[in-house]
Amino acid sequence: MGYDYALVHLTYTVPPAILLSILYAPLCTRLDLYKIVFLITIAVTSTIPWDSYLIRNSIWSYPDNAVMGPKIFDIPVEEVFFFVIQTFNTTLLYLLLSKPTLHSIYLAKEKKNDKWKVLKLGGQLGLALIIKKSIDWIKTPGEYTYMGLILVWASPFLLLLWTLAYQFLVKLPLVSTAIPIAIPTLYLWVVDALALHRGTWVISSGTKTGLYLPGIGLEAEEAVFFFLTNCLIVFGLVAFDNALAVLNTFPAHFPTVPSLPTPALLVRALLLPAAAYDDDRILGLRQSVQRLKNKSRSFYLASGTFSGRLRIDLIHLYAFCRIADDLIDNAKSPAEAKLWILKLRKFVEFAYGEAKKGPDGSVTPATDINQGAATLFAMNNFPQDTLLSLLYLPTQRMDKEPLFELIKGFEMDLAFTKDANSTPIKTEPDLDQYGARVAGTVAHLCIQLVLHHYPGLSETASKRVMAAGHDMGIALQYTNIARDLKVDAENGRCYVPISWLKREKMTPESFVSALRSDKNEEFVEKRIEKQRLHLLERAFGLYEKSVGAIEELPRPARASMRVAVESYMQIGRELRTPGYQVKAGRATVPTWKRITVAWRALAGPVHSTR
Structure with missing residues (x-):
């Protein structure tokens, strides 16, 4: 019985968790907590069988004088806690860096023979080849066994997540994807190297390549392991946010969105074909967000703290106000400014209108009657780059x-x-x-x-x-x-x-x-x-x-x-x-x-x- 592994957590993994928790606490929502629990649950349940197999087959081991003793499927409780704390830390960092991002504007409608299909297939092919190679390494036990086991475990998950969320994985700002992978990976490389040198855990010499990461002397397999595990966490979070973006952006496909969407609903959103996306709705939101960035840093900062469809509605409301203000302020003459006011008033009248009763007694909602009239009026009277913001x-x-x-x-x-x-x-x-x-x-x-x-x-x-x-x-x-x-x-x-x-x-x-x-x-x-x-x-x-x-x-x-x-x-x-x-x-x-x-x-x- 020993406490070396526990001390690794107390020294290196728990302090960042406390710091990130303090930083993110004011921003944290019920949906964020849902994401954290969701990701940790998947991480633990998917890692335990694989880790247990490695220990039972002596790929790696833990000296008795380095762990406290209790185990779950032969895995020391300290190791199981590592699955939890790593996922927690990386998730909090991702949430913190992604908070200002409105994910809806990164959706893209997929058209026939466009770059998105090529990109999707290219990623799938690359990951499939990695899976094939890792199986070959496992079939021939030797110096690539550990590397093969790492890749054959992680790559199928990455392939699935890439297939579901490839657009977001490519289009999101690097601050939302690359940085939440890079920072925890570099940090854990150092922690892992220190722990291996102290003998807190041991990798069997007959199953590793003998290659080391320059500078810190970390085995190549361990470096790949921590890089891939952080990729899995971030890819999972990106897929989650991709699903939420689809749910919040397309009310025609998803009329209502619960505050905590079920896993089944999230999967339905991810499986909605990109060809079915409403391109105008996405573009209109992009234009509104750009106005927000250009015209009001204060409101732009504040908008990042709202979420879901409320955030989208507030952005469209602000865009309307900015469009109206700019059209009048930038008018070349008082007469032109008055004309813009008349057009704005007429547009609002069209947008609301009045419900009409048919001969059979049925009532047609005003929104249905005037949607076409408002659209036609806007197209004939307002600048092209304002149309979608007005209509939404x-x-x-x-x-x-x-x-x-x-x-x-x-x-x-x-x-x-x-x-x-x-x-x-x-x-x-x-x-x-x-x-x-x-x-x-x-x-x-x-x-x-x-x-x-x-x-x-x-x-x-x-x-x-x-x-x-x-x-x-x-x-x-x-x-x-x-x-x-x-x-x-x-x-x-x-x-x-x-x-x-x-x-x-x-x-x-x-x-x-x-x-x-x-x-x-x-x-x-x-x-x-x-x-x-x-x-x-x-x-x-x-x-x-x-x-x-x-x-x-x-x-x-x-x-x-x-x-x-x-x-x-x-x-x-x-x-x-x-x-x-x-x-x-x-x-x-x-x-x-x-x-x-x-x-x-x-x-x-x-x-x-x-």
Whole structure:
């Protein structure tokens, strides 16, 4: 009886598990726990028969003075624990690195004679040849026996996973595939080399090649073993995420998706032919995600904490808002901007429409009637690269009134096209109304989508969180205005109420001129900063009034909504800090701080410091 193997775990495998658990704990969901348990179960059940065979046939062994004694099918309990801890560590690393990835955008429709079929067949052929060679090595006992046993055990699993998820294995970012394989493999190579040198476990000399990994003196077979086992774990996770992407992306094939899909449902999703994928849905989501990346780093960071179809709906909603905003802001003339507003309003009318009753009394849903009309109108009136994002706006799950109010907010922006003094923001209630239209509406729709995907709140609670969300949207808009004072001034716009400016003996025109100038007197700069701080004071007042309602949201969306709010309000906190960073005329939050804020928000409620 000994404790060498147990000490290997205490020294080398358990500490990384603790560290990764702490790092990932705020991000962890029930679905993540399901993945972890699922992968560990498969790893243990598939490895025990193979490992037991190797021990019984003296391919490798464990000295009595290195293990505690208890065994499962002749396998020391420390070795069985190794199956668990390695899978746990690699899985957590994969989950941590893959969290920002929206897997749906990596799906690809398979067409006749395209590269995907060639790639799939090439991988299958290569793995089949490896299986054939490993069988030949096993049939002829000798120096390649151990290598053959490793390959004949791992390669069939890899072949199956490649067949099911080859697209994702090739298309996903390397940070989601190669890195979760490489880091644990390199680490375990070092651990294994140390353990072999100490004699914690022993490989029979008659069954190995005698080749060693340069630098650390590790047997080639062991190096291959740890590389392949980490490949198996990551390939399994990729296949799992591939199945989830199919389930979440194609409601026509899978109308409902349970929070914890059964293995049978996951397999059904993986077996759906790639030729049956909806290419337009994939492309529309890709375009929406790209807008998210380009236009709002804060919301892009926050979106990674949402999951499933809710995340997809939120991305499409944001894309609609960005498209509308860009079309109006980038218009060449006020007349063109007004035309875009008319087109947007008409599109929303088409997208919702009204149900119609037929002569036989049957009712045709408005969505069925107007889908074709909305599509035709969009195709004839909007830029090509906006069509799919518009058409996948989740109108069936949102009220139409907030969208019409949002368009009214864009109309208010048109009043700025003449000169700064023509601002429609004359009083604080005007600014509240503007914020309610361009941001409160969006917050309302976001919460409505949350409550659709995670129902269960009472009508009273739903109204309460909707109202709080509306106010929070205004708070975020105040923060946005405070950040963009100079950028807006360059466009001739002043969102600071005239009533505020009068107190400082300024007009919208003089305020805009001062912001445009790089050589203001100190007292002018103080006046400008005073208006910024006034905006932020109003923003944080609304924030503190509304932030508690986040904790009333359904649990699966609660932490994610915290991240969305806190990531944006951090901009306001930066603006309150002397010497804040400015990029392209806007205050920015350093990446490390964004991540810290998001992590804290996921861990629990975070409140403003005033």
